[in-house]
Amino acid sequence: MADLSGTWLGTYWQQGVPTRFEVTFIQSGNTLAGNILDEGYLGEAQITGTVMGRGVSFIKQYLTTSPDPVSYTGILSEDENYIQGQWEIRRLFSGTWEAYRGEDNLSLEFNNKIVEKVPVLSSAIAD
Structure with a gap:
């Protein structure tokens, strides 16, 4: 069984x-739990779901911004590093989604990318 x-x-x-x-994602057997942080105003959500073979399904419930749960279904790639699928809210709204397995510490990775792009002041300017 795949481990997400x-x-x-x-x-x-x-x-x-x-x-x-x-x-x-936190997976125990075929049970899935975890937290999602969306960019922008939507914010944080909790998830509960299942993994069956390479099939993934979960419900996302936002903590503050939306009372409607979002249903996600997807298929995990054979190398277990990519998921793609569909999401739906009460059969009124729907769309596609995808996710890639990230590094162990995404915040550190993000901060390192920012530091790489920030120019370093030369000592002549700093004096």
Whole structure:
């Protein structure tokens, strides 16, 4: 059985507009739990779901911004590093989503990328 445990970076599309998210999956047997942090105003959500073979399904419930749960289904790639699928809210809204397995510490990875892009002041300017 596939093991999704760990941190993943993903994107979902609603009416063609992408929203990025970070999800931490905790898997025990075929039971899935975890937390998602969406960019922007949507914020944090909790998930509960299942893993059956390479099939993934879970419900995302936002903690503050939306009372409606979001149903996700997806298929895990053979190398177990990529998931893609569909999401749906009460059969009224739907779209596609995907996620890639991330590094162990995504915050550190993100901060390192920022530091790489920040120019270093030369000592002549600093004096």
